[in-house]
Amino acid sequence: MRRQALPAITSMLALTLLLGILYPLLITGIGQLAFPGNSNGQQVHVDGKLIGSKEIGQQFTDLVYKHGKVEMSDGEPVTKPDPRYFQTRPSGTVPADNAAATEFANLGPNDLSTKRAIQANIKAYLALNRPYDPGLTVAKIPVDAVDTSASGIDPDISPANAWIQAHRIAAVRHLSLATVMSEISKYTGGRGLGFSGDPSVNVLELNLALNRISKGTT
Amino acid sequence: MTFTGWVTIFGFAILLTLLALPFGRYLAVVYTGGRTWLDPMLGPVERGLYRIMRVAPAEGQDWKQYAKSLILFSLAGWLLLYLILRTQTLWDFTGLNPLHYHSMPWNVAFNTTSSFLTNTNWQYYGGETTLSYFSQMAGLTVQNFASAAVGICVAIALIRGIIGRSGKSLGNFWSDLIRTCLYVLLPLSILIALVLIFQGSIQNFTTYLHVSGLTSGGAQTIAMGPVASQEAIKMLGTNGGGFFNVNSAHPFENPTGFTNLFMMLVVLLIPAALVFAYGRMCERPRQGYAIYSTMMLMFLGAAIVCYIAEAHGSPAQHAAGLHTGVIAGSGGGNLEGKEQRFGIAGSALFDVVTTVTSCGAVNSALESFTGIGGAVPFANLSASEVIFGGVGTGLYSILLYVLLAVFLGGLMVGRTPEYLGKKIEAREIKLVVLGLLLTPLAALFSTALATAGRAGRASISAVGAGPQGFSETLYAYLSQANNNGSAFAGYTGFIQPNAGNLGSHGVTFADLVGGFTMLFARYGPILFALAIAGSLAGKRVSPPGLGTMRTDNPTFVVLLIGVIVLVGALTFFPALLLGPIVQGLTGHLYS
Numbered sequence: 001m002r003r004q005a006l007p008a009i010t011s012m013l014a015l016t017l018l019l020g021i022l023y024p025l026l027i028t029g030i031g032q033l034a035f036p037g038n039s040n041g042q043q044v045h046v047d048g049k050l051i052g053s054k055e056i057g058q059q060f061t062d063l064v065y066k067h068g069k070v071e072m073s074d075g076e077p078v079t080k081p082d083p084r085y086f087q088t089r090p091s092g093t094v095p096a097d098n099a100a101a102t103e104f105a106n107l108g109p110n111d112l113s114t115k116r117a118i119q120a121n122i123k124a125y126l127a128l129n130r131p132y133d134p135g136l137t138v139a140k141i142p143v144d145a146v147d148t149s150a151s152g153i154d155p156d157i158s159p160a161n162a163w164i165q166a167h168r169i170a171a172v173r174h175l176s177l178a179t180v181m182s183e184i185s186k187y188t189g190g191r192g193l194g195f196s197g198d199p200s201v202n203v204l205e206l207n208l209a210l211n212r213i214s215k216g217t218t
Numbered sequence: 219m220t221f222t223g224w225v226t227i228f229g230f231a232i233l234l235t236l237l238a239l240p241f242g243r244y245l246a247v248v249y250t251g252g253r254t255w256l257d258p259m260l261g262p263v264e265r266g267l268y269r270i271m272r273v274a275p276a277e278g279q280d281w282k283q284y285a286k287s288l289i290l291f292s293l294a295g296w297l298l299l300y301l302i303l304r305t306q307t308l309w310d311f312t313g314l315n316p317l318h319y320h321s322m323p324w325n326v327a328f329n330t331t332s333s334f335l336t337n338t339n340w341q342y343y344g345g346e347t348t349l350s351y352f353s354q355m356a357g358l359t360v361q362n363f364a365s366a367a368v369g370i371c372v373a374i375a376l377i378r379g380i381i382g383r384s385g386k387s388l389g390n391f392w393s394d395l396i397r398t399c400l401y402v403l404l405p406l407s408i409l410i411a412l413v414l415i416f417q418g419s420i421q422n423f424t425t426y427l428h429v430s431g432l433t434s435g436g437a438q439t440i441a442m443g444p445v446a447s448q449e450a451i452k453m454l455g456t457n458g459g460g461f462f463n464v465n466s467a468h469p470f471e472n473p474t475g476f477t478n479l480f481m482m483l484v485v486l487l488i489p490a491a492l493v494f495a496y497g498r499m500c501e502r503p504r505q506g507y508a509i510y511s512t513m514m515l516m517f518l519g520a521a522i523v524c525y526i527a528e529a530h531g532s533p534a535q536h537a538a539g540l541h542t543g544v545i546a547g548s549g550g551g552n553l554e555g556k557e558q559r560f561g562i563a564g565s566a567l568f569d570v571v572t573t574v575t576s577c578g579a580v581n582s583a584l585e586s587f588t589g590i591g592g593a594v595p596f597a598n599l600s601a602s603e604v605i606f607g608g609v610g611t612g613l614y615s616i617l618l619y620v621l622l623a624v625f626l627g628g629l630m631v632g633r634t635p636e637y638l639g640k641k642i643e644a645r646e647i648k649l650v651v652l653g654l655l656l657t658p659l660a661a662l663f664s665t666a667l668a669t670a671g672r673a674g675r676a677s678i679s680a681v682g683a684g685p686q687g688f689s690e691t692l693y694a695y696l697s698q699a700n701n702n703g704s705a706f707a708g709y710t711g712f713i714q715p716n717a718g719n720l721g722s723h724g725v726t727f728a729d730l731v732g733g734f735t736m737l738f739a740r741y742g743p744i745l746f747a748l749a750i751a752g753s754l755a756g757k758r759v760s761p762p763g764l765g766t767m768r769t770d771n772p773t774f775v776v777l778l779i780g781v782i783v784l785v786g787a788l789t790f791f792p793a794l795l796l797g798p799i800v801q802g803l804t805g806h807l808y809s
Contacts, residue, residue: 101441143554
């Protein structure tokens, strides 16, 4: 037994050193040298301020003030979507788009609660967008706009979702619909190898581009 | 459904085959002690390790010695990992615990340790709210490698038993272990990690980022860490334990549509290549092709069903008035709990890839899959991880099914069954059947225990109404017994009010039953597989005669599929009826 116990312990310690310490250090070293942007999460700075990561979905919402104080509900601040910005997908984290504690929404396919959650999302989406796109009906809403994402921090929306929101953005920012549409196509990623995955629009990049275009006009 | 969706599924199958064929040849060289092009670099490291461990790599071990080494190695790993998880705060001096997280509660640590030891990677905890970078690296990453290597060792030992010409030796566990880590897992992991970083995965030791956002409501904290290095072996070793709570749905773990495809290939690479390696090692490549065909047919069947079901959408979506068909600019389908960049096909296929293997990584919320789409992972788990299966475990498990099929075929034609010239006798068949029944037994017993009492029901989430609650429970123990690790994530074993483990506690029943289920269903079948290997190793090879049943033709493939489906269906059908099948057959919504 002892003859076998010794290699069991020494091999486990040696492998811990090799695979648990040296290997991650090696990858970190190469990653930080060769791809520093990616290794640190594609951080975006605007005017010297760290405003987000291109890879992580964030909320484009404004805090709601009541009697000069931020209104709270269940310990989280109440927010409302900022109509000047494209909105990300519904998120299952608390608060929404919480990139420090991700979780699935776990809404079952046959649950009443799922139907209610989707209906609430539909209502909010219509309230935000129908004033600018009168022809918008429930049946025309793309699924990504009202179904919760998996990660809760999905940085992307579908092109169809962006095209609907474009009406609102154009009106609020006083831009032509064509300008907004062309910005959307600029930030629409293709499929991997031409077939893997779905085309998706990076919301943060798109919003940043619009800010650059309409600087001074809004 | 879209054309590109179908291209994803079938293109994936073709790419996998093209990659696995040459890699299978490489594996055969590694495990027959041949020289590889990595020898000049890794040879000195390998010999150095043997010297530290004081083992003679050429010394053959019989099945009992091989098993003893394997168990002792696993025991050492279990103790070390448990210690690391329970002493998380002690390692603050390394600077790798930037948020000063406290240690895991004992019951969750028991479950997590057993989980990573057994290649299950079932996670009751969320990585970014529970573990320090040190625990992830020195603890979990190491077991990701080690558990994968142990699985491969058992498969190689069983192959040596089947092809052994005389004697009792199954090879040397220590040599197999070290060679697997050095020549297979480490170089590939380095390569995969770099591809991931190139595509957008992160790899750093900085503290979590505070970002201000573009609007007043946009401020967030973003979790960081050495993700790519762990992600690589998580997929390559069919481990599946995510760095982050949402696993491969997290943009830092799986940043693009390309990485989604790439990671699926990485998961199946070794399980598929080992089958070809087996064909080469027994000098009958057609045996490997026959097993590969069996696996691929069942795999494609599962992928097709899952894709169609998910593209159709869910009853809840339709009840809310959504149109789930394809429109311009949107793929439609049941996108609840799925990421936009992967789409329906990329999510459905990923789900099948990770549940046929013991990977268990998820890039979408299984709980939100449609009834039929969600029944696919159930069916995959019910087939006991033989459709490619885990690294090593898949091959040794399907070889047990092969022996069973040979035996049944022998009964049908009325001859003594033999496989590759070796007679399959009562002793082997008894071991095979026992080995195959352990996993379902563990799964069903634990599920029964968990649904019968209040202690088990405490883990069912509030949204788990009606059959969904039963599905959650069954899936939890099915997944843990099969060492898979994917979850209908509503089932909980860890209550964590705040990040960092202060004031958090485990659900002792779920943690302990789950932990013992994983250990029992991992090491039990391993011992039986090694015993069968030992029993076969000493048998004489008789030349094939006229009446010998061939095991490398389509007839045998059909027989093998039949046996796998029959055993899986007979064992699990009643339980599946109560959960996923009820959900799949009804448009009714439960509250």
